[in-house]
Amino acid sequence: IIEVRDIKKVYRVGENRIRALDGLSLEIYPGEFACIVGRSGSGKSTLLNLMAGLEGVTKGEIIIAGKHIEKMNEKELILFRQKNIGFVFQSFNLLSHFTALENVALPLTFRGIPKNVRKKKAMEMLEFVGLASHAKHKPMQMSGGQQQRVGIARALVANPKIVFADEPTGNLDSKTSMDVMNLITDISHQRHTTFVMVTHDQNMAAYADKVVSVLDGKNTDVQYSKTK
Amino acid sequence: IIEVRDIKKVYRVGENRIRALDGLSLEIYPGEFACIVGRSGSGKSTLLNLMAGLEGVTKGEIIIAGKHIEKMNEKELILFRQKNIGFVFQSFNLLSHFTALENVALPLTFRGIPKNVRKKKAMEMLEFVGLASHAKHKPMQMSGGQQQRVGIARALVANPKIVFADEPTGNLDSKTSMDVMNLITDISHQRHTTFVMVTHDQNMAAYADKVVSVLDGKNTDVQYSKTK
Ligand SMILES: Nc1ncnc2c1ncn2[C@@H]1O[C@H](COP(=O)(O)OP(=O)(O)OP(=O)(O)O)[C@@H](O)[C@H]1O
Numbered sequence: 322i323i324e325v326r327d328i329k330k331v332y333r334v335g336e337n338r339i340r341a342l343d344g345l346s347l348e349i350y351p352g353e354f355a356c357i358v359g360r361s362g363s364g365k366s367t368l369l370n371l372m373a374g375l376e377g378v379t380k381g382e383i384i385i386a387g388k389h390i391e392k393m394n395e396k397e398l399i400l401f402r403q404k405n406i407g408f409v410f411q412s413f414n415l416l417s418h419f420t421a422l423e424n425v426a427l428p429l430t431f432r433g434i435p436k437n438v439r440k441k442k443a444m445e446m447l448e449f450v451g452l453a454s455h456a457k458h459k460p461m462q463m464s465g466g467q468q469q470r471v472g473i474a475r476a477l478v479a480n481p482k483i484v485f486a487d488e489p490t491g492n493l494d495s496k497t498s499m500d501v502m503n504l505i506t507d508i509s510h511q512r513h514t515t516f517v518m519v520t521h522d523q524n525m526a527a528y529a530d531k532v533v534s535v536l537d538g539k540n541t542d543v544q545y546s547k548t549k
Numbered sequence: 550i551i552e553v554r555d556i557k558k559v560y561r562v563g564e565n566r567i568r569a570l571d572g573l574s575l576e577i578y579p580g581e582f583a584c585i586v587g588r589s590g591s592g593k594s595t596l597l598n599l600m601a602g603l604e605g606v607t608k609g610e611i612i613i614a615g616k617h618i619e620k621m622n623e624k625e626l627i628l629f630r631q632k633n634i635g636f637v638f639q640s641f642n643l644l645s646h647f648t649a650l651e652n653v654a655l656p657l658t659f660r661g662i663p664k665n666v667r668k669k670k671a672m673e674m675l676e677f678v679g680l681a682s683h684a685k686h687k688p689m690q691m692s693g694g695q696q697q698r699v700g701i702a703r704a705l706v707a708n709p710k711i712v713f714a715d716e717p718t719g720n721l722d723s724k725t726s727m728d729v730m731n732l733i734t735d736i737s738h739q740r741h742t743t744f745v746m747v748t749h750d751q752n753m754a755a756y757a758d759k760v761v762s763v764l765d766g767k768n769t770d771v772q773y774s775k776t777k
Pocket residue numbers: 455461462463464465466467492494560561562567568569587588589590591592593594595596639
């Protein structure tokens with residue numbers, strides 16, 4: 322279970338204080354597929370980054386499986402993420418000097434998995450997202466949507482307990498987007514993996530069990546899927 | 550008028566040859582709003598980059614207002630782009646050390662426009678895309694959708710004759726996306742600006758006068774909007 326309690330995040334730009342999150346609370350249960358929607362600039366990426374411990378809170382608490390993320394030091398956060406979390410970044414964040422295969426295999430490296438097993442698992446994930454033919458391509462040698470799919474493969478390859486996915490289908494065509502959503506739904510239900518996804522696309526949000534709307538850094542509405 | 554005649558683009562990755570474009574032809578008329586759709590990896594960004602002279606063709610011709618883009622040298626291409634073209638990049642391509650305002654003002658710098666006029670026009674464009682409050686923010690201090698809107702403002706600020714827009718709404722919420730589409734449609738019809746937009750979103754493609762479908766580097770279907 323993920324509990325976010327009255328979270329605030331304030332950024333400073335020169336003299337200005339930007340309140341990216343201004344008192345947001347929410348709960349996400351194990352195996353749940355939750356979706357966060359909201360306007361551009363409403364605080365969605367900031368929320369995901371705080372939950373993954375990639376940024377520190379200004380105020381408030383984030384508790385995942387009983388542990389306070391906002392109290393961890395950098396070493397504890399890194400270890401926590403390596404063991405538990407996959408992340409699909411809005412800006413892909415692939416390593417530019419690594420091939421697609423090496424990017425996907427990276428999370429397995431941190432788990433001490435042998436090289437030949439890493440390579441095999443990474444290749445399986447690339448096949449699953451339809452990119453086996455691009456295994457040796459570096460990020461600059463791939464289209465926007467292809468890079469996005471490599472990011473998705475990387476987030477899933479180590480079977481994390483929780484996956485944070487920030488706009489995972491923004492650069493994908495409809496068919497590929499639906500394939501990714503079906504994959505996420507399957508993994509969520511079969512492996513009891515928790516997904517927290519940000520999207521602007523209502524068609525993609527419809528796949529989730531729960532949809533949380535964020536407005537100006539506060540959550541304002543939680544809806545449950547009627548089809549489940 | 551833009552004429553693309555039997556264009557081919559082959560990339561090399563190690564021993565492999567990737568045929569990003571394999572004999573594509575199309576025509577876009579002055580003041581037209583054309584949309585290019587297709588699967589991820591089908592060659593859309595490659596096509597836009599070739600039309601803007603940002604990459605060289607392997608084979609074929611691109612003729613804009615009677616000039617052969619594929620025959621221009623680098624200096625001629627730079628000058629041609631500065632005078633005629635705005636570009637919205639799929640990956641935003643903002644300058645990371647510049648503020649939003651400085652990024653938007655940049656095309657005006659190349660036109661020898663005085664600094665105070667540059668700043669005023671750039672600010673007007675930022676207001677138009679709803680980002681006046683972020684004028685002093687650098688790209689890392691903005692959300693994905695905010696960066697995208699800065700890219701749009703930059704592409705339009707110098708009133709170019711032609712705008713190439715690669716997935717201009719991928720990171721935008723529905724409301725902001727419709728605002729951008731209405732802006733593009735207005736500019737296209739009132740100022741006779743030619744727009745060539747890539748999108749995966751059928752709702753966005755519906756705004757265009759003409760929709761060109763690309764499949765594996767070849768165009769395969771051209772449809773005209775029935776509402777015009
Ligand atoms: N610099 C490059 N080197 C090698 N291959 C490339 C390069 N750029 C693109 N490609 C390949 O060419 C093909 C077309 O790429 P392109 O970026 O034009 O696709 P796209 O239609 O824009 O896709 P998307 O919708 O995912 O953005 C893809 O298979 C891609 O991997």
